[in-house]
Amino acid sequence: MKELAVFDTPVRIDDEKFISITDIWKAAKAAGRNVDNLRPTDFLRSPVTRSFINELIKGGESTPFRIIKGRNGGTYVTRFLAYEYAGYIDPAFKVGVYTVLDKFFSGEMITLASYMAEANMADHILKEESAVVSDCARTMNYWGIGGRKRQLVNNRQEAYARLQINVPGLE
Known part of the structure; x- marks a missing residue:
């Protein structure tokens, strides 16, 4: 499990490169955004998100998200679904999340x-x-x-x- 800082809040990425949108939600909250009605479970239930998930599955992603219960659990999603969730919260927030995640996945952050x-x-x-x-x-x-x-x-x-x-x- 790796951690990235998004707006000075740790965001976990598991070994399969699934990103915790629960942590992204916490980062948005820490950044002063009103996200009480934008929880990860609400996002996954949204009809627009359901359509997007179906398209990801058609494109070859077998399971674009997983929910892990428990104290250290959370909702983990693929990169594209994480970008969608960040945009669901706020377009400006999406740019910040996209920048950090893009640097991580491109290897620039490691460099x-x-x-x-x-x-x-x-x-x-x-x-x-x-x-x-x-x-x-x-x-x-x-x-x-x-x-x-x-x-x-x-x-x-x-x-x-x-x-x-x-x-x-x-x-």
Whole structure:
């Protein structure tokens, strides 16, 4: 089961790509539309919808809808019936639903999600490597001129100087 956001409300799509128009109804309600008399069951009983369902069946769709009872149930329909239901609610709402569902079914939404994941991964790698480079820069700065390197060179020169045997008269 997948979920899409329609007007910031989750809409479930099952593994057979049936869309929950119960969730679309909830999205319309959340978007401020008066949909109390536009429930999915009323839509399916409508004579216009019945004619449309008959045409879908003639076109090869054996079962364009299913009703699942229970707490997490709902009315699930095929893509074309979901578009019809969104138009049944409101033409402007239909445009929004059509846009989201079309991007999902065309694969564009999946592509956008993969681009987002790629961008997030690049951002993560950049932050991680920046931290490593910053640590290296601090170490190099500590090592550099006037730092640890100079101290070690001075210690070495002092040790060599102590090792030198001075023969009087030879310099």
